[in-house]
Amino acid sequence: MKLIRLAVVGASGLVGQTTLEVLQEWQIPLAALRLFASSNSVGRDMEFAGHRIPLEPLDQVPKEADAAIFCTSREVSKLWVPRFRDAGITVIDHSSQYRQDPDVPLVIPEINSHTLVNHKHLISNPNCSASIVLLPLAAIDRAVGLHRIIVDTYQSVSGSGLDAVAELESQLANPGLQPQVYPKQIAHNVFPQVGPFDSSGLCDEERKVVDEIRKILERPQLLVYTTTVRVPVRVGHSAAVTVETARATNRQELEIALLKMPGMVYEREGYRTPREIAGKQEIFVSRLRGEEEGTWFQFWAVGDNLRKGAASNAIQILMELFK
Ligand SMILES: NC(=O)c1ccc[n+]([C@@H]2O[C@H](COP(=O)([O-])OP(=O)(O)OC[C@H]3O[C@@H](n4cnc5c(N)ncnc54)[C@H](OP(=O)(O)O)[C@@H]3O)[C@@H](O)[C@H]2O)c1
Incomplete structure (x- = not known):
């Protein structure tokens, strides 16, 4: 280099x-x-x-x-x-x-x-939430094609910068403190809003996830539905992902595609949490499940928003x- x-x-x-x-x-x-x-x-x-x-x-x-x-x-x-x-x-x-x-x-x-x-x-x-799900989505898209995606995120406060981390920590110490960074209290709470809402009802982060998945996969018409949720976690974004594939497939074929994808780790057993992956470079994918032979599948993805994100x-x- x-x-x-x-x-x-x-x-x-x-x-x-x-x-x-x-x-x-x-x-x-x-x-x-x-x-x-x-x-x-x-x-x-x-x-x-x-x-x-x-x-x-x-x-x-x-x-x-x-x-x-x-x-x-x-x-x-x-x-x-x-x-x-x-x-x-x-x-x-x-x-x-x-x-x-x-x-x-x-x-x-x-x-x-x-x-x-x-x-x-x-x-x-790219945006840190899109980054967490894009490696497994690209693997599946290359192998069998994607028709529709549903992504629900669980996003840590470090995704909003230093002030948000400080807000979580000060509210945990003193739950009566009024929010300054977020629209609602974040300590001991979750809320389905990451950024301001637009006239269609999407919040800023949901719009980014839709647009960035389409741009990076070079699939401008791909059907993407998402709900982005802020959770009281310091580092690490997680996502529950449901996909409808373009053709019928099975878990074994998808596992082969996920295992081949660089930059991510696919795990057949167990699952990771943000606490376990903070500081790691890879995206961790687990809990792949779905129809025996069909088009609907689900998985869990987690990654460090400050690293790969x-x-x-x-x-x-x-x-x-x-x-
Ligand atoms: N956090 C994530 O997980 C993540 C992931 C993907 C993308 N991003 C994006 O990355 C960017 C940075 O995010 P962050 O989380 O690191 O935010 P952050 O912790 O709030 O840091 C913001 C940085 O910008 C500097 N800054 C503010 N005003 C400036 C100015 N006028 N000139 C030069 N520097 C200035 C700050 O300097 P001072 O310390 O002097 O104020 C600080 O170094 C944002 O656009 C964010 O959306 C964040």
Whole structure:
């Protein structure tokens, strides 16, 4: 792999911190590393490979960088990603700002790294819930075709960033505290809303799951139904998935497809929970069940939203780009 001069924007947030962990664990060859955050973080630094690296305010585009990973909100990405691209820096963006732009590849490397070929210095990293279910869905789609998908998610608070984790922890210590980040109390509770609702009744996350599954599988007409639920878990998103396949099949044929899919672990016995997979790179799939010979099947999928759902998927993309 080539030596990269890398900028991480939003390095102090949850995805940014996990990005720094994965860069070190995977020993990505870096010629330089610059870290950016908001002006609130000026004066702070972060540890990387035994060095302290200052957090710089994002007030200009770094002169010498090959690539940047944006771990920031839509608003920050909207303002700053075009400026980085104009300076010839290849950007991998974690926000949803560019994911549905037809000129921007939305990539899970095990599924659609071929779409990187024509990138125009910008690649979007998918939403963390879509990422958790897409590897098994792609495996089934390749083997027998998908006709219809029903996805119900159970999403951890780290999916909403540092402030949401703090809100869960402070409500667990003091259940009377009023919510600031979420629409309802999250401690000892669940609610079927991840982001604001649109006029059709879908919340923001449900719209992203539908649109991103269709874009990554290159199946714009695929029938996708989803309910996204926030749960009081710190790290790890889970999903109960029901699929209707395009042709009749059986559990054995689907198991072979799932076992062959890179990036995921299919388990015939037992099941995993978010607590058991936090910090792991793979998606874990279990409880495959359905008709003896037919078209309806169900499974359970769980993965670390900060790893495969965000940081490590983006670093896989970086590795593809600079190999
Ligand atoms: N969390 C997940 O599981 C996950 C998964 C997939 C995608 N994403 C997406 O990834 C992005 C980051 O999420 P997160 O969970 O890491 O959020 P977070 O913990 O709230 O971190 C946000 C980061 O953005 C920085 N920031 C805020 N305003 C800025 C500005 N004006 N200029 C430069 N940096 C600024 C913050 O810096 P300060 O510390 O200085 O405020 C912080 O480093 C979001 O778009 C999110 O939707 C998140």
